[in-house]
Amino acid sequence: MRWSVTIGSFKGTAVRIHVTFLLLLGWIGFEAYQRGGAIAARDSVLFIVAIFFCVILHEFGHILTARRYGIVSTEITLLPIGGVADMERMPDKPGQELLIALAGPAVNLVIAVGLILFLGAVDVSDVIKIGDPSVNLLKRLAAVNIFLAAFNLIPAFPMDGGRVLRAALSNWLGKERATRIAAQIGQGFAFLLGFAGLFGNPLLLFIAIFVYVAAAGEAQMTSMSEAARGLKAADAMETRIALIERGSTVREAIDILLATSQDEFPVVDASRRLSGFLSRSNIVEALRGSEPGAPIAPFMRREPATIGASDSIDAAMPKLTGGEAVGVIDADGRLLGLLTRQSLAEIMMIREARPDWRFAPRDDSPPTVA
Secondary structure, eight states: OOSEEEEEEETTEEEEEEHHHHHHHHHHHHHHHHHHHHHHHHHHHHHHHHHHHHHHHHHHHHHHHHHTTTOOEEEEEEETTEEEEEESOOOSSHHHHHHHHHHHHHHHHHHHHHHHHHHSOOOGGGGGGTTOTTSOHHHHHHHHHHHHHHHHTSSSTTSHHHHHHHHHHHHHHOHHHHHHHHHHHHHHHHHHHHHHHHHSOTHHHHHHHHHHHHHHHHHHHHHHHHHHTTOBHHHHOBOBOOOEETTOBHHHHHHHHHHOOOSEEEEEOTTOBEEEEEEHHHHHHHHHHSOTTSBSGGGSBOSOOEEETTSBGGGGHHHHHTTOOEEEEOTTOBEEEEEOHHHHHHHHHHHHHOTTOOOOOOOSOOOBOO
């Protein structure tokens, strides 16, 4: 995620802080300083930091449980609305998803119980005094963890409760329909949050937007995955594509750009091995900063994502749902075609119209230049 800085890592997962989180800390500290001076500002900032430390532990509950099933998460990003773990995928088995979803709230409950045992007792009224600096910080932190566990178990995407609901419904309705139900509940919940934000805390409006977008994105990603299930890369790749040779100039790249509506252009060497990708914006950037006769290769994105022609599309799904094109290559590394979000959308359209449609296998001939 852009505008984030890494503050550490644990078991191969980087912990990053988004710049907006730092702005939140500054704003909270400034507000507290105006009300109660330097001590109040210090205590308020420490309390928020303690809350987000618990959020990190919550996310690691998900991550370490997912790792038992071979699912890797490379980073956690802290935002003003909470933490986001970047998992490469979610498990296919409902039972595994259920355990991964419950692991986060379980961590918060363990923290709350530990604090309560340490303190001896926590007054129930402390739950509504989370923002009161006169209440002991650990008591407030125990109350916050109880709230975090309860909030995340709301049965709506993208909260953990939405994943619990999907896992439960998947056994009877299938993953796609279960996801659609959980996402619709999540979007309804987002409207309620947004409505409450109009008359209360403006931060609820931002949380509502995040919840709505995340719920819609989850539903779309699941629909794509289900539509592509069982297909090999060669069955769904685009083959009528425009290629740019590695030795081409900016002028030649512009000519190719004007001749097609393609968004991503593979850059290939003389043997048709993929060297990188040029997007339309990359080519326009090259035009602004270079002469027409200058080479275009320095502007390409290197280390392109690739997949074997006989591999399942599932292997490329994280890249595709992120908006990147994936090159389909043969055993010798030659480019055969492209997988894109557009090709996935076409598969979804075809399978929605004819669920029993059989995609014809492709041969290993080089792509046709459109």
